[in-house]
Amino acid sequence: MTDPPPAPLVHRRRILWRLAHAWRQVVGVVVMLLLAGLYVLPFYWMFLKAGRDSIFLGYPPDFNPFSGTSWSNFVNNFNTVWGYGSGIFAQAFSNSLFVALSVTVLSVGFGSLAGYAFARLRFPGRDLLFYLVLATLMIPFPVIFISNYFFMYQLGWLNSYQGLIVPQVVSALNVFIMRQYFLTIPADVENAAKLDGLRPWNIFFRISAPLAKPAFAASIILTFIGTWNNFLWPLVVSTNPSFWTLPVALDFFKGVNGTQIYWDQMMMATLIMVVPTLVIYAFAERYFIQGISFFSVKR
Amino acid sequence: MRTIPVEIRGLTVRFGHTLALQGLDMSIPEGEFRVILGPSGSGKTTILRSIAGLIEPEAGSIWIGGRDVTLLYPSERNVAMVFQNYALYPHMTAFNNIALNLRMRHLPRDEIDRKVTGVAELLHISPLLDRTPRELSGGEAQRVGLARAMVRDPAVYLMDEPLSNLDAKLRGEMKDELRRFHRIVQKTIIYVTHDQNEAMALGDHIVVMDRGRKQQEGTPKEVYDRPGTVFVAKFIGSPPMNMIPARTEALDRPRYRLSPEGSPAGLVLTSNGDPLPPEVQLGIRPSSIRLDPTGPWKGPVEYTELLGPQIEVHFRVGTTRVVAILPRTSAAEGLLEAEARKEVVSFAVEPASIHVFEGRTGEALGNPILSLQSP
Amino acid sequence: MTARSDLAGAEEKVARWWRRTGSSARAAEARTGYLFVLPIIALLVIFTLYPVVRSFYISFYHWDPFLHDVYFLGLSNYYTVLAGPATPAHPSFDFALLNVLYYTAVVVSAQTLAAFALALLFNSRRMVSRVTRAIVFIPAATSSVAMSALFIWIFSYQGPVNAVLAPLRVAPLNWFQSTTYAFPAIMAMNVFSTAPYFMILFLAGLQAIPTSIQEAASLDGVRSLWHRTRYIYFPMLRFTTIIVAILGITGAMQLFDQIFVITGGGPAGSTYVPLFYIYDLAFTAQGEQGVAAAASVILFIIIMAITLTQRRFLRELSWAG
Numbered sequence: 001m002t003d004p005p006p007a008p009l010v011h012r013r014r015i016l017w018r019l020a021h022a023w024r025q026v027v028g029v030v031v032m033l034l035l036a037g038l039y040v041l042p043f044y045w046m047f048l049k050a051g052r053d054s055i056f057l058g059y060p061p062d063f064n065p066f067s068g069t070s071w072s073n074f075v076n077n078f079n080t081v082w083g084y085g086s087g088i089f090a091q092a093f094s095n096s097l098f099v100a101l102s103v104t105v106l107s108v109g110f111g112s113l114a115g116y117a118f119a120r121l122r123f124p125g126r127d128l129l130f131y132l133v134l135a136t137l138m139i140p141f142p143v144i145f146i147s148n149y150f151f152m153y154q155l156g157w158l159n160s161y162q163g164l165i166v167p168q169v170v171s172a173l174n175v176f177i178m179r180q181y182f183l184t185i186p187a188d189v190e191n192a193a194k195l196d197g198l199r200p201w202n203i204f205f206r207i208s209a210p211l212a213k214p215a216f217a218a219s220i221i222l223t224f225i226g227t228w229n230n231f232l233w234p235l236v237v238s239t240n241p242s243f244w245t246l247p248v249a250l251d252f253f254k255g256v257n258g259t260q261i262y263w264d265q266m267m268m269a270t271l272i273m274v275v276p277t278l279v280i281y282a283f284a285e286r287y288f289i290q291g292i293s294f295f296s297v298k299r
Numbered sequence: 300m301r302t303i304p305v306e307i308r309g310l311t312v313r314f315g316h317t318l319a320l321q322g323l324d325m326s327i328p329e330g331e332f333r334v335i336l337g338p339s340g341s342g343k344t345t346i347l348r349s350i351a352g353l354i355e356p357e358a359g360s361i362w363i364g365g366r367d368v369t370l371l372y373p374s375e376r377n378v379a380m381v382f383q384n385y386a387l388y389p390h391m392t393a394f395n396n397i398a399l400n401l402r403m404r405h406l407p408r409d410e411i412d413r414k415v416t417g418v419a420e421l422l423h424i425s426p427l428l429d430r431t432p433r434e435l436s437g438g439e440a441q442r443v444g445l446a447r448a449m450v451r452d453p454a455v456y457l458m459d460e461p462l463s464n465l466d467a468k469l470r471g472e473m474k475d476e477l478r479r480f481h482r483i484v485q486k487t488i489i490y491v492t493h494d495q496n497e498a499m500a501l502g503d504h505i506v507v508m509d510r511g512r513k514q515q516e517g518t519p520k521e522v523y524d525r526p527g528t529v530f531v532a533k534f535i536g537s538p539p540m541n542m543i544p545a546r547t548e549a550l551d552r553p554r555y556r557l558s559p560e561g562s563p564a565g566l567v568l569t570s571n572g573d574p575l576p577p578e579v580q581l582g583i584r585p586s587s588i589r590l591d592p593t594g595p596w597k598g599p600v601e602y603t604e605l606l607g608p609q610i611e612v613h614f615r616v617g618t619t620r621v622v623a624i625l626p627r628t629s630a631a632e633g634l635l636e637a638e639a640r641k642e643v644v645s646f647a648v649e650p651a652s653i654h655v656f657e658g659r660t661g662e663a664l665g666n667p668i669l670s671l672q673s674p
Numbered sequence: 675m676t677a678r679s680d681l682a683g684a685e686e687k688v689a690r691w692w693r694r695t696g697s698s699a700r701a702a703e704a705r706t707g708y709l710f711v712l713p714i715i716a717l718l719v720i721f722t723l724y725p726v727v728r729s730f731y732i733s734f735y736h737w738d739p740f741l742h743d744v745y746f747l748g749l750s751n752y753y754t755v756l757a758g759p760a761t762p763a764h765p766s767f768d769f770a771l772l773n774v775l776y777y778t779a780v781v782v783s784a785q786t787l788a789a790f791a792l793a794l795l796f797n798s799r800r801m802v803s804r805v806t807r808a809i810v811f812i813p814a815a816t817s818s819v820a821m822s823a824l825f826i827w828i829f830s831y832q833g834p835v836n837a838v839l840a841p842l843r844v845a846p847l848n849w850f851q852s853t854t855y856a857f858p859a860i861m862a863m864n865v866f867s868t869a870p871y872f873m874i875l876f877l878a879g880l881q882a883i884p885t886s887i888q889e890a891a892s893l894d895g896v897r898s899l900w901h902r903t904r905y906i907y908f909p910m911l912r913f914t915t916i917i918v919a920i921l922g923i924t925g926a927m928q929l930f931d932q933i934f935v936i937t938g939g940g941p942a943g944s945t946y947v948p949l950f951y952i953y954d955l956a957f958t959a960q961g962e963q964g965v966a967a968a969a970s971v972i973l974f975i976i977i978m979a980i981t982l983t984q985r986r987f988l989r990e991l992s993w994a995g
Contacts, residue, residue: 017370029802031795036806039870041834042824043812049827061827061834110717113710122700123707129715136722138981140928142949143974146956146967147725147732150739167721175714200706229817231931236957247819251935254823263827270823274816281815285808288815292871293878353889374895386886390909399905400894447894 046274049267050077056263077268084253088241089269092249097276099164099234099245100227106169108219112212115178116204120190130179137172141232149236159240167237168227174219177294181215182208218291221284225277246273302329303364303454305350305487310359312345319345321511322359327504329454332481332488334502336495338534341508343491347457350489351380364454374403379448383460385440387432393419393443394428397450418450421483438469445480458490462497474500495535499523507531525654529661532582532654538611541621543581544658557671561617566595566671573667578658585611587652588623590630594647595673596621600637610634614646726974733968738961751968758965764954765943767969771976773857774947778926781861781868786918788869793876794899794907811874813867822935825863826850853944856937860945864932868925872918879914880907920984927977948973 048065051074082090117123118130148167149158157163185208193207209216231247238244244252253269254261281288307325311318320342327333337343348354350361352373360369368376387396394415401411419425424442432440441461448456461477462470478501481488492498498505499519507514507522507530515527526532532540544560553572558565559581568575598614598621606624610631614621623646625631637644650668657664733752736745760766796807813821827833829849836846849859883906891906908915930949933939939946939954948969956966 032806036809110713114714117710121707123704144725147728386890403895
C-alpha cells in the first residue's frame with residue numbers, strides 16, 4: 001500500500017502548533033523566573049544591607065553587592081545587634097529557640113497521641129471530643145487572649161517561660177494532621193500487632209508512630225516555624241525584655257533610635273530572625289508544603 | 300461513501316528510557332471491532348492514547364480516513380474515548396457531561412438538547428440525565444461515558460478497558476451492551492483489554508501485544524486455533540496451553556526421536572515431512588488431553604481439582620507440569636484419589652492438535668505431527 | 675465523604691465493636707484512649723474554651739483586677755463599643771470595623787485570584803517550576819514582623835516602589851506615612867506575602883484532578899486555558915476555593931502584626947483595625963479591659979457568622995462531599 005500524499009495544510013499546522021507550544025513554555029518559564037526574582041528581592045536586599053556600614057537608605061535603591069557591602073561590616077553589624085543593650089537580642093534569640101522547641105515537642109507529642117486515639121482507639125465519647133477539637137479551629141485568637149492574659153496574671157506566669165509556652169501548646173491542627181495520617185495506615189498492620197499481644201500503648205510507640213514519620217515531620221515544621229514567628233501572644237505576655245522573643249525584640253529594634261531607623265542594624269536583626277526559618281524551610285520544604293496542603297484535602 | 304480506515308505506521312513511543320512501542324504498524328478497516336489484547340506494560344493503552352492524541356509519538360504517524368492526524372489536537376481527530384474509570388466530570392450532571400463537547404463546538408442549544416436526549420434514549424439512560432456522577436452506579440456511569448462518546452458521532456471509538464471497573468455480573472451485561480452499541484453505530488471501535496474472554500467475545504479482529512511489539516493479528520478463532528508464538532499460546536486460553544520443552548533427533552525422515560526435557564524415555568514422532576529444529580516446545584491445550592492406558596505420555600499425578608462438570612489434573616512429564624481438563628468420567632474421577640499416591644498414569648493427545656514452536660525463538664511451526672508413539 | 679457521614683459510620687463501628695469485644699480488652703483500649711486525648715483536651719478546655727467563656731463574662735464587667743476594681747455593668751461595655759465615639763486616644767470601633775471589612779474585601783479577593791493564577795502557572799513537575807515555586811513560597815515561612823520590616827523599606831521614600839514608579843513620572847512618596855496610601859500599601863504587602871501560601875492549597879487541589887478527566891477534556895475540545903479554567907479547574911476546585919476564602923477572611927479580620935509594626939494604626943487612624951482597638955484598650959489604656967472584651971466578643975461573632983454562612987454555602991455546593 002502506498003502512502004497518501006502528505007497534506008501540506010497539516011504540515012503547516014504542525015509547525016505552527018509546535019511553535020505556539022514552545023512559545024507558551026518559554027513565556028511560562030520567563031514569568032516563573034520573574035516572580036522568583038521579585039520574591040527574592042526583599043531578602044536579597046536584607047542580606048546586602050546587613051553587610052553595609054551606612055545607617056541610611058540610598059535613593060535610588062542600590063542592589064550592587066560590591067558597593068559598601070563587606071564581610072567586616074557584616075560582622076560589625078552582627079556584633080552590634082547581638083550585643084545590643086545588655087544582650088537583649090541574644091537573649092531574645094535563645095528565648096525564641098527555647099520556646100519554639102518546647103512548644104513543638106509538647107504540641108506534636110500531645111497532638112500525635114490524641115490524633116492516634118481519635119483515629120484508632122475506641123472509647124465512649126470519642127466523636128464528641130473530636131467535634132470539640134474541630135470546633136476550636138473556628139475560635140479566633142482575639143476572643144481568647146484577653147482572658148488568657150488575666151489568667152497568666154493570676155497564675156503569676158506573666159514574664160515567664162511557662163506563660164510563653166503552655167498556652168501555645170494547644171494546637172487542633174496537629175491533632176488533625178495526625179488523625180488524618182493515622183487513618184491512611186492500613187489497620188491490618190495494627191491488628192497483626194494486636195494478635196502478637198501488644199497493648200494499645202505499645203502499638204502506638206512501636207508500630208504506628210514510626211509509620212507516621214511524614215506526618216510528624218509536617219507537624220514539627222509547621223509548629224516550630226509558627227511558634228518562632230508568633231508575635232501577639234509573646235508581645236502581650238512578656239513585658240520584661242529578658243522574656244522577649246525575636247519578633248518582639250525586632251519590633252523594639254525598629255523604634256529604638258526614635259524616628260531614624262538604623263537600616264544596617266535593623267536588617268541585621270531581621271536577618272538573624274529570618275535565617276533559621278529559611279534554613280529549616282530549605283531542608284524540609286516538602287513537609288512544610290504537605291502540612292499546609294492538608295487544608296485542601298476533603299475531610 | 301468514503302471509508303475511514305485507521306492506519307498506524309511505524310509508531311514508536313518512548314517514556315524516558317523505556318520503549319513503550321517499537322515501530323508498530325496496524326491497519327483497521329472502517330466499522331471493525333478491533334481488540335488490542337495484552338498484559339499490562341505491553342503497550343496496548345499507549346497505542347490507544349497515541350491514536351487519541353494524548354501522547355506525542357517519537358516516530359511514526361497515525362492516519363484516520365487518509366488524513367495524517369499525528370500532530371492534531373485530540374479534539375480535532377474525530378475520535379472519542381471511553382475510559383476505564385469513566386472519567387466523567389464530577390461537577391456536571393450526566394446531561395452536561397454528554398453535552399460539553401457540543402457546547403465547545405458552539406452548536407445551537409436546541410440541537411444539543413435533541414442530540415443528547417436522542418443518544419440517552421438509545422443507551423437507555425434518559426432517566427439518569429439529571430444525576431451527577433456520584434449518584435450513578437458503575438454500569439450507569441459507563442453508559443454515560445458511552446453516550447458522551449457517541450453524541451459526537453466520531454469516526455472512531457477508543458475504549459480503554461471500559462469494563463474492568465465493573466463487577467463480574469455487570470461486565471457480562473455490558474459486553475452484550477457493547478455488541479449492541481457496535482451494531483447501532485457501525486463505526487470503528489478500537490478496544491483495549493487484558494481480558495482474553497472479553498477479547499474473544501467482542502472482537503472481529505484481535506491484535507495481541509507484548510512488550511511494545513505486535514505478537515499476532517487475526518480473528519479470535521485464528522488466534523486461538525493457530526497461535527503464532529509461545530507468548531500468544533500461553534496468553535490466550537484458560538487454563539493456559541501447556542508448554543513442554545523437548546529435543547528432537549532425526550531418525551529416518553520423517554521420523555524423529557522426541558525427548559521431553561527431564562524425561563528418561565523418548566517418544567517416536569512422525570512428522571508431515573516438515574523438518575523439525577533440534578529444540579522445540581510442544582504446546583498442548585489442557586482440553587485436548589485424554590486418559591489412555593496405552594497412551595505414549597506417562598507421569599505421576601500431582602494435583603487434582605473437581606471443577607464441577609470437569610476435573611482438572613496436573614501430571615508431571617519430565618520436569619514440566621502438565622495441566623489437563625478431563626470430562627468427568629469414572630476413570631477421571633478415580634484420579635481424585637490417585638493424587639495422594641502420586642500414581643503414574645498414561646494419557647494421550649491427538650497428534651494433530653499438538654502445536655510445535657521453535658525452541659528458542661518461540662515462533663510457531665504449525666501442527667506438523669502425524670503420530671506419536673512410545674518406542 | 676463528609677466529616678459527618680464519616681463520623682456516623684465510625685460511631686456505628688464503635689458500637690458494634692463495643693458489643694462484640696470482651697470487657698477487659700475493651701476497657702484497656704478505652705483507658706488508653708482517654709489517656710491519649712487527656713493532655714490536649716485539658717489544655718484546650720483551659721486555654722481555649724474557658725477563655726472564650728471568660729471573655730463573655732468580662733465583657734459584662736468593669737474589669738481592672740490590678741486595682742481590684744471590678745463591678746458588674748451589664749451591656750454598657752457593648753454600648754461603649756458599638757456607639758462610642760472616637761476619643762483622642764483611639765478611633766471608634768465601627769471605624770476600625772469598616773476599615774477591616776474594606777481590607778478583607780480587597781485582600782481576600784486579590785489573594786484568592788492571585789493564588790489561583792500562581793497555582794495554574796506553577797502546576798508542573800519540571801525543575802524550573804519546582805525551584806521557582808519554592809522561592810515564591812518563602813514569605814509563608816517568614817515572620818510577619820520580619821516581612822513588615824522589609825516592607826517598611828520597600829514602601830519607604832527611598833524604596834524600590836518609588837524607584838520603579840519614577841520613570842512613570844509619579845512623585846516619590848512615603849507610602850506608610852500617607853493617610854491615602856498606607857492602607858493600600860499594607861494590603862499589597864499582605865497579598866504579596868499570603869498569595870503563595872494559598873497557592874499551595876490550589877496546587878494540591880489541581881494535582882488531585884485525575885489525569886483521565888484532563889484527557890477527557892482535551893478530547894471534548896476543552897482546549898484554551900480559559901475554557902479549562904471555566905469548565906474543569908474552577909468547578910473542580912470549588913471546595914478548595916471556599917476553604918481559601920474562609921481561611922483568608924478569618925485571617926484578614928484578625929489583622930494586627932503588620933499594623934502594629936508598621937503604622938501603629940496611623941497615620942491619623944487610617945489603618946486602625948478592630949484587633950488593634952482591642953489591644954489598645956486592653957493593654958495600653960487603663961481600666962478599659964471590659965470594653966476590650968466586649969469588642970473581642972463582637973469581632974468573634976462577626977467572624978463566626980461569616981464562617982458559618984460560608985460553611986453552609988460549602989455544603990450546598992460541594993459536589994464530591
